[in-house]
Amino acid sequence: RVSEDEYFEAAKIHPRLKTRLNNFNRQFESTDKSDDDYVPIRPEWTTVDRV
Numbered sequence: 001r002v003s004e005d006e007y008f009e010a011a012k013i014h015p016r017l018k019t020r021l022n023n024f025n026r027q028f029e030s031t032d033k034s035d036d037d038y039v040p041i042r043p044e045w046t047t048v049d050r051v
Helices: 004-013 015-033
Strands: none
Touching: 004 015
């Protein structure tokens, strides 16, 4: 776990870090709300096309 102070220090050093973490949090929150719809592996990925 990262403290808030460490997060802000790292964001100062790496400006894109804050944007990337915010995007990750937004994606994570959107999948949290719809747990019933969330499937980590798509069913079409599990079928064999050819051997």
